[in-house]
Amino acid sequence: MPAFMEPFRIKSVEPIPFPSTEERRTALADAGHNLFRVPSRAITIDLLTDSGTNAMSAAQWSALLSGDESYAGATSFEHFRAVVRELTGFDEVIPVHQGRAAERILLGELLGAGDVSISNTHFDTTRAAIESAGATAVDLPVDQTSPSAFGGDIDLGLLEERLRGTRANGVRCVVLTITNNAGGGQPVSLANVTAVRQLCDRHRIMLLLDASRFAENAYLITEREPSEAGRSPREVAHALFSLADGCWASLKKDGLANIGGLIALRDTELARRCRQQLIAFEGFPTYGGLAGRDLDALAQGLLEVTDPAYLRYRASTARWFGEQLSEAGLSVLQPTGCHAVYVDAAQVLPHISPEQLPATALANELYLAGAVRVSDLGTLAFGRADPDGGVDIAAPRELVRFALPRRVYTKSHLEYVVDVAANVAAKAAQIPGYRIVEQAPVLRHFTAVLMPL
Ligand code: F0G
Numbered sequence: 288m289p290a291f292m293e294p295f296r297i298k299s300v301e302p303i304p305f306p307s308t309e310e311r312r313t314a315l316a317d318a319g320h321n322l323f324r325v326p327s328r329a330i331t332i333d334l335l336t337d338s339g340t341n342a343m344s345a346a347q348w349s350a351l352l353s354g355d356e357s358y359a360g361a362t363s364f365e366h367f368r369a370v371v372r373e374l375t376g377f378d379e380v381i382p383v384h385q386g387r388a389a390e391r392i393l394l395g396e397l398l399g400a401g402d403v404s405i406s407n408t409h410f411d412t413t414r415a416a417i418e419s420a421g422a423t424a425v426d427l428p429v430d431q432t433s434p435s436a437f438g439g440d441i442d443l444g445l446l447e448e449r450l451r452g453t454r455a456n457g458v459r460c461v462v463l464t465i466t467n468n469a470g471g472g473q474p475v476s477l478a479n480v481t482a483v484r485q486l487c488d489r490h491r492i493m494l495l496l497d498a499s500r501f502a503e504n505a506y507l508i509t510e511r512e513p514s515e516a517g518r519s520p521r522e523v524a525h526a527l528f529s530l531a532d533g534c535w536a537s538l539k540k541d542g543l544a545n546i547g548g549l550i551a552l553r554d555t556e557l558a559r560r561c562r563q564q565l566i567a568f569e570g571f572p573t574y575g576g577l578a579g580r581d582l583d584a585l586a587q588g589l590l591e592v593t594d595p596a597y598l599r600y601r602a603s604t605a606r607w608f609g610e611q612l613s614e615a616g617l618s619v620l621q622p623t624g625c626h627a628v629y630v631d632a633a634q635v636l637p638h639i640s641p642e643q644l645p646a647t648a649l650a651n652e653l654y655l656a657g658a659v660r661v662s663d664l665g666t667l668a669f670g671r672a673d674p675d676g677g678v679d680i681a682a683p684r685e686l687v688r689f690a691l692p693r694r695v696y697t698k699s700h701l702e703y704v705v706d707v708a709a710n711v712a713a714k715a716a717q718i719p720g721y722r723i724v725e726q727a728p729v730l731r732h733f734t735a736v737l738m739p740l
Contacts, residue, residue: 290603294596295694298345304328306658315654319736320721322650322660331658332696332704337626339385339539339546340692344591347544347584354580359571363579363586370586374521375498375528377551379558383569384576385548386499386537390416392564393535393550396557397493398422398459405449406462406497407441408469413462413497422459425449428470434621436511438473439466439504443482455490464497465504465527471686472500472624474507477515477526484530496534501527502541503625506598521593533557540626543588543693547581597694601625604701605691611705612689616712626691632665633685635715641666641681643720643740649687649711651739652718657707662688667723668732679723 288294306314306329318324327333333340355361368380383389390413398404400421409417409424417424427445431438441463450458461483465475480494487494505523508515515523528534532554538547552558562572569576577585591597602625609623618634632639632649639645646665653659662668669682689704711718725736 288596290599291607291698292600293694293697294594294600295344303331304658305331308655311655311658315651319724320647320651320739321732321735321737322654322663323733325654325660329658330654330660332700333660334627334689334691334704335660335662337540337690337692338537340690340695341539341543341545341588342692342694343544343584343588344694346591347587350583350587351580354578354583356579357573359573361573361579361582363582364573366586367582370589371549371551374524374589375534375551376525377528377533377553379533379550379552379555381550381552381558381561381565381572382575382577382582383548383550383565385539385546386497386535387412387416387548388569388576389535389537389548389550390497391419392561392568393495393533393552393557394422395420396560396564401457402459403457404460404462405441405446405458407439407464407467407475409462410464410468410497410499413464428467431470431473436474436622437476437479438622439464439470439475440479441475441483443479443486446483446486450486450490450492455492458490458492460493460495461487462495462497463531464499466500466507466624466626468500468626471620471629472627473622474504474511474624476512477508477523478512480527480530493532494530496527496531497536498528498534499537499540500626501534501536502592502598503601505593506595506602507624509595510602519593520595520598524593538585538588540693541589541592542585543592544581544584547577547585598625601691601693604698607698608689608691608701608705611701612708615705615709616715617708620686628689628691629664630687630689631685632687635712636718636720638716639718639720641670641685642678643722644737645720646682646685646687647721647737648718648739651721652711653687653704653707656711657703659704659707662690663732664688667735667737672723672726672731 314329398420402422505520533552613619618631620629632646650663665685
């Protein structure tokens, strides 16, 4: 079987829109030149995110029908808990409606003023939960300037340095985000997690996983870490979880469903405190903000997602798509991971300075050229307005992410995106930068209004 051939056939289809050139121009202008504000009915191929955009299997759709909607003690929860326990080895299983709810509850319980959390890179919602608990989030990723097999690893030297000192300098937990979404979707090696475990033991610090893409990370370990080549992705996932004290996950990614999240822990007392928060803000502990049917679909999704044929297809698709985009003239970050291909817009549009938003310019041009929506991870998203009214503080990199929803688009859809990208790359020198006309003080990229220069 060719590695990138879809290991499934399609039973249910959904038409996609093909807006004309004029309709695309109008839709983008009406949206204030901000792709978050463009309605999906004006999008042909939507690669904005891999989160909540998955296609469910026939087995998941049928699991929905057996959902038990009882307020307390639902059988659906028992199914979900059994699958999560088997997968993670953690006894305490708490469902939540999505990843950031898990972060707010768990990190809010764990951290207080003056505490520090260290990570390979906290995802932005993780950082927000830590900061709103009055604590500090410190990112210590390995150097990512040259391609490496495990670009998602935490820098062990810097971590060790940080932990030296009185009571480990207030560090309460180390969080490994697997895979490292904010760091190009790169995996963390089993060797790195093992070494972090040893450091955490030495300093009596909790090791937590943000396991939103645990299956993709486990698969990339089987491909890239020679000692793990003979193991199945599920065995590697077991090994990863066994090294941690607990985890949380947005199940909108490797849960293969459209909504859901979880907290799973060894510590019964911490779980009890989390459940109190859960009851106050999410729902009763046996449904946690989800419908019973969602829990059944997620239980099935968590069984399917470690299928080696599916994961091989997913990694191969990203690799092939990255090669094609590169041939089309875009600067693709290598190696590709699983959930997305990242492009460096600063390399594609060297005539646009960071304050004129090159990542936004590239993303918008892909929309204008073919109603393809990608996400802009440049200065609009990660830079900041200068409080004194000067030019924006630029983001470290001007990346554009072509995220791959799971089991949604076929190779011919991605070939279409490659054609659109080639047309955009061919006229790169004429693409204009943007200026911000209106912006919110936080998370400005979701609502900002922009104008082309
Ligand atoms: N952790 C990671 C690593 C994530 O990528 C996300 C979401 C979350 C936590 C938060 O989970 O959305 O269920 O509340 N990432 C999405 C993305 C939004 O597009 O990458 P959530």
